[in-house]
Amino acid sequence: MTQGYGPQTTDYRLIKMSRKLLLEHINVPGINTLEVYRQKGGYRAVEKALKTLTPEEIVEEVKKSGLRGRGGAGFPTGMKWSFLAKPEGVARYLVCNADESEPGTFKDRYLMTHIPHALIEGMIVASFALGAKVSYIYVRGEMMPQIRILEKAIAEAKAAGWLGKNILGTGYDLELYVQPGGGAYICGEETALLESLEGKRGNPRIKPPFPAIAGLYGCPTVVNNVESIAAVVPIINDGGDEYAKIGIGRSTGTKLISASGNLVKPGVYEIELGLPVEEFIYSDEYCGGIANGKRLKATVAGGSSVPVLPANLTLKYANGEPRLMSYESLSEGGFATGTMMGSGGFIAFDEDQCIVRNTWNFSRFYHHESCGQCSPCREGTGWMEKVLHKIEHGHGTMSDVDLLWDIQRKIEGNTICPLGDAAAWPVASAIRHFRDEFEWHIKEPVKSQSQNYGIANYAVPIEKAPVTEEK
Amino acid sequence: MLKVEEQTPVQLSSELLAKFDEVKSRYPEGKQKSALLPLLHLVQAEFLWVPTSAMDQVAAYLNIQPIEVYEVATFYTMYFLKPQGKYALEVCRTGPCCLVGAEKILDHLEAKLGVKEGEVTADGLFSFRGVECLAACGFGPVLQISPEYTFYENLTTESVDKLIEDLKNKS
Incomplete structure (x- = not known):
């Protein structure tokens, strides 16, 4: 523990030793090559899966593992696989979603840069389980260096017989291609991604039909995040039951957390789900505390789309119990006092950061990235950006805060895809928890241009903080 | 609306078309439109932007x-619809980067290069924008x-100055 907020009251019996499944060999020199990856036990999962398991058995192992989609939604991966339609004579596809664009999230870039073969190995096992003969890895276009890394790794794997015709003499054929995106956050939404992969604008499709029935080229398709696919490798190697023993409750396994913002050691960390948030922020094994000896003001725990929480609610529930890094614990208290796991993009704000400015920044992002298909999102995101710009720059009025609340309410739930919700939640949560900071900007239009509101009572231990009633 | 810049038509080289063929082979028969985004990237790598005449040839090809x-x-933000500097610098301006000083880097680039976001320096070497x-x-x-x-991390105004000088010397 370095600098904490208030008294240290965490029950350290909760803390378990961290286990690494995905990043175990991250520091081994040359792990990005097939040769070293093989020396460290790489491609064992392909051998085991193709030679000793049936596709149904693989799906069963993934179901047993309890693995939940690591891209943000947290839907059980094995369940998603089992929904895949299998009509006779129709091609099936596996598409890897490597469009990582959620602000605060950079774990997939990290994994693909350093251990590209982990993704390729997972793709081969998953493609075999789903009966796909051609699979695509859709990488956001900005990641050209990672695209080159993956293409090189695929060529290596193919030359060694792990891809192509009759893999390991089993009669299974697989071609794997990398597809670059064109720069659009919306293509991280799976149906927009499929549209983009078909060479079109990234407009999300109306569901149903879900991709499992009609996806790429109208054929049954599974779209999975990079980390989910890489996690299939340890699940096959050790068995689904073993994987399910790691973690806590329904949050099984390990999770890559991208830590950014005002931290001593930002970066990508593999944690066992269930790690206390306080431990993650302050322990030297992880982020090492808040940079420059400052205090924590707020966090966005799962990527820009999830609700922002003040420091006190980040570390503890409203009832004072410690909050853990797990799907359930992060969302404990609902949106009134909780947040979400999301994609694991953990952003920390120190006492000098301005919540109004950051909310404006995020709103500009969502306005910029709205595909324009649904009017609540197209118009609402731009409207919120303008109102927030006005408040941030000292021209706001008190009614603007209510107006913002009203706009976000009318976007949420009224759009084809979740981008509308993702744009609404940061605004709603900022007003919910930091309303006094918005009002200060309005009451002090001159002062707010030269100084920040500061930390106020956001870090006051939760049991002593005043209770705010949810509307 | 696609605002068409005044431009002299470009011709796609046979080397570029050979690359097109390789990309097109990745998709099933009849689904060649999937090649569109990668082809536009190839066009941009060749001309440093995507001229309309090249788009027309891509349409004909597909x-x-x-x-x-x-x-x-x-629709996609990566494709430049007008000529850029030889080095088009794209600075992240979203939340987490702003917490650690991205806005300062953008201001610094504007002062250093003497052009506004989206404009090209007189020597044709640089343009920049926030992304x-x-x-x-x-x-x-x-x-x-x-x-x-190519990617540059943990920027400071000093490291940006050095980067600009290195790129100038390279040209």
């Missing part, structure tokens, strides 16, 4: 209507330089 290419080229999250939030502020998309 046997689709020109409008199908225009609508894609204007949304580049998925490197833990290493911010960051910028990338097209067409190779």
